[in-house]
Amino acid sequence: MRRLGIAAVGLLAVALVAPIAITAVGAFSRAEWYGERSEGARVADAPALFSYVTETWGGALLRSAEVVVAVAPMALLIGAPAAWAFRRRPFPGSRLLESAALVPLAVPGVALAFALIQTAGGFPRFWLLVGGHLAYTVPLVVKTVGNSVETLDPRLEPAARSLGAGRWETASRVTLPLLLPSLILSALLVFAVSWGEFNVSFLLATPLIQTFPAGLYLAYTTNSFPVAAAATVVFLAPVVPALIAIQALGGDEFHRGLPA
Amino acid sequence: MKVHVEQVAFAYGREPVLAGVCLELPDGGITVLIGPSGSGKSTLLQLLAGLLHPASGRILFDGEDVTGVPTERRDVGVVFQSYALFPHLTVRDNIAFGLKTGRRRFSLRSSRRRPSRHTLEARVWDAAALLGLERLLDRKPSQLSGGEQQRVALARAVAPRPALLLLDEPLSALDARLRRTVRTELASLLRKLGTTVFYVTHDQEEAMLLADHLVVLNAGSVVQAGPPLDLYRRPASPFVASFLGEANLVEVAVEAGGDGRPARTPLGRLPLPAGPVRGWLLVRPEDVTEDPQGAVATVADARGLGPHDRVLLTLENGAEVLAHFPPGTAPEPGSMVRIGVRSRTPHFLADA
Secondary structure (H helix, E strand, C coil): HHHHHHHHHHHHHHHHHHHHHHHHHHHCCCHHHHCCCCCCCCCCCHHHHHHHHHHHHHHHHHHHHHHHHHHHHHHHHHHHHHHHHHHHHCCHHHHHHHHCCCCCHHHCHHHHHHHHHHCCCCHHHHHHHHHHHHHHHHHHHHHHHHHHCCCCCHHHHHHHHHHHHHHHHHHHHHHHHHHHHHHHHHHHHHHHHHHHCCCCHHHHHHCCCCCHHHHHHHHHHHCCCCHHHHHHHHHHHHHHHHHHHHHHHHHHHHHHCCCC | EEEECCCCCEECCCCCEEEEEEEEECCCEEEECCCCCCCCCHHHHHHHHHHCCCEEEEEEEECCCCCCCCHHHEEEECCCCCCCCCCCCHHHHHHHHHHHHCCCCCHHCCCCCCCCCCHHHHHHHHHHHCCCCHHHCCCCCCCCCCCHHHHHHHHHHHHEECCEEEEEEECCCCHHHHHHHHHHHHHHHHHHHCCCCEEEECCHHHHHHHHHHHEEEEECCCEEEEEEHHHHHHCCCCCHHHCCCEEEEEEECCCCCCCCCEEEECEEEEEEECCEEEEEEEEHHHHHHEEEEEEEEEEEEECCCCCCCCEEECCCCCCCEEEEEEECCCCCEEEEEEEEECCCCCCEECCC
């Protein structure tokens, strides 16, 4: 059983790490690989390549950052109170609604993107992008925060209030501190998902409003592999610390186990 | 603080939980509310705490109407069944929580500013010392045993010195052995505090041990209230009789003209009220004795329990009687005995 587990973890690691490793190796591969880029300029070495990448896709990187900065707080502001309501103030149909909140995860990006264009095409394209990203990230917040709310004794708030704490004081001294790990965790998840989101972003992108993954697609289809790979590595750089933080937080939550 | 509950009704949605409850908690006394599960005990406690608000009726603290006052502005402390300790705070910070909140006490008598840092530490220490928690102050709740958590919950509730202390089945999460020791400690502690206490339980022994004033709740209504031994000896209904301990209810009918002189009953000659009346005689198992002039009974079952022998008897008319005999005196099963009633005037319950 134990050996099987180790084998499974090993396979998973290979499956997850191999593409990234190949990409990274590709990004740093020899100069002759690069050859002539479609634009015609010649890149001599890796640093030159990276500066070329940031120069060409700097706008898209910035755009991705803008989208993430808009999406993360909105996803938390929508998802966390919803999770709280589903678990603490259930109303007729709230179970159904909570399940429905997960449905966007299964809707193909194509369908969602076209639905967004059809129904809200008049909105600025940037906000359509944000809307598309929210559809994929709010469910994660609802689920993560909801699970955390579930582990809290529902008597904690009455206890705080009986000790003289008003609603605001109860939230700031009891509820929020206890939910903080799950709020941070879901913020990191939102960041990771929104940063790497391709489906919706690609279909909603315009030449001016384009997130990095959408631009990356064009890089892979029109540039040589090392250029696209180098772009990918630049793009992945901020994700790695976030993923490590997610792992650490998730682990902490796991080890803390059931509340006393 | 004296508490009055006047005609309070409450419903969860369409389901009525409490109907016209009237109650008085004596100042500085321990009022125990006992009732079967689902009788509305916990709801009544939450109404006193201000965590729920009644559909109708009033709640008065020292004559002041607090019916619409939220929990944080009532001068109450609550110990919950699950303890509800704050898991992210140490024992020290749990106890200090109620001393640091911006509570605006409703009653003027205890209105005061937040204590200074020095007083705060002293108050935390006092509460901890009262419950023997001095050495656990830096622990988190998850590092405590059930009994320790229970004590922290109590220390946290009493630290702000509330005028009314509410306890919702505070011992039910402990195992039976621990519960027995803790409830004795709790009884002396609550008496020492001198606060008005409202204590909810479904455990009859706990209720008898703790109560100055016992209130029996059934199906959302107060069925009887008074000193615990009065309720035990003179219950108002067969329900109260059998809820507070084991009871033999012997059905009797008195013809017209009975005058209180001993009359024949299935349990021998016993004094009965003037007739005509129908009802039951309450005979507690400890009041059943062997009596050479008494009624004939067959021993159906006998078992020594330690403090007493538990004997199940069958009367000639087929009725069963439970008796507690002194240890080691139980007759053999199958043998015949003559039994009588120790108390000269068994309590008579008229048929409603």
